[in-house]
Amino acid sequence: MSHLEDIVDSLENKISRVLHKLELLKQANLKLKEELEASKRERENQKLHIASWEEKYEALKMANSILGSDDNKRETKLKINALIRDIDHCIAQLSD
Secondary structure, three states: OHHHHHHHHHHHHHHHHHHHHHHHHHHHHHHHHHHHHHHHHHHHHHHHHHHHHHHHHHHHHHHHHHOOOOOOHHHHHHHHHHHHHHHHHHHHHHHO
16 A cells, blocks of 8 residues: 555655646746737837838938939929829819
């Protein structure tokens, strides 16, 4: 009977170690999930920041073209034409 008790004790110890490892893994998993969420938030913030700088860059390019810079003149003309079309469309809607 002693041999059977030893086997049961051994199994209990192993199960206890496995449960402890499981708990440690759950905690590590939770920590990794939190880090992932923080990274996702940081990535979104960086995307917004980049978009803001791209907008500023485009505005600066247009301003330079309007001020007489030869770079990006074609793009500026296209943008102005698009704005004029939008204004014409708005006027047409208002007159209807």
